[in-house]
Amino acid sequence: MITHELIRTAVILAGVGQLILVVASAVIPRCLDWKGPLGTLPKLMRQLFWTYAGYILGMHLFFGVISTFGTGLLLDGTRQAAILCALMMTWWAVRIGLQFFCFDRKGIPQTRFNVMAEVLLVCLFLFLAITYGYALWHNVGQVCNLPTT
Numbered sequence: 660m661i662t663h664e665l666i667r668t669a670v671i672l673a674g675v676g677q678l679i680l681v682v683a684s685a686v687i688p689r690c691l692d693w694k695g696p697l698g699t700l701p702k703l704m705r706q707l708f709w710t711y712a713g714y715i716l717g718m719h720l721f722f723g724v725i726s727t728f729g730t731g732l733l734l735d736g737t738r739q740a741a742i743l744c745a746l747m748m749t750w751w752a753v754r755i756g757l758q759f760f761c762f763d764r765k766g767i768p769q770t771r772f773n774v775m776a777e778v779l780l781v782c783l784f785l786f787l788a789i790t791y792g793y794a795l796w797h798n799v800g801q802v803c804n805l806p807t808t
Contacts, residue, residue, distance in 0.1 A: 669793065744792075755781065
């Protein structure tokens with residue numbers, strides 16, 4: 660059985676992983692050579708692209724900060740904690756689906772670094788989805804007064 664302390668540790672590690680992802684995101688434009696293809700887009704499309712990228716980066720930063728420094732808020736057994744964990748679990752589960760079913764990965768240069776980075780990212784995304792799924796289950800159990808260990 661998964662204990663509260665194990666879930667707490669996993670959520671903290673998930674937060675740290677997301678903060679590392681935020682920092683590592685600085686190299687993604689270079690690894691995927693965004694400058695060339697984005698340079699040919701109309702200005703509004705480039706602005707929209709960077710706006711969406713900024714929103715995604717902001718969410719990753721928020722998820723990382725609240726998981727690392729507000730772990731208790733995510734595991735306090737309230738409806739709000741359950742809802743936030745559901746959002747975070749869904750965010751990362753959808754990201755895994757996008758990786759394999761929507762993204763055209765043929766355009767990624769198949770360097771050793773890029774292949775290893777993709778494997779590590781997918782492992783991180785799986786860990787995040789599973790961790791927030793367990794945190795959601797923990798919160799739902801408390802909201803519904805289910806027996807816990």
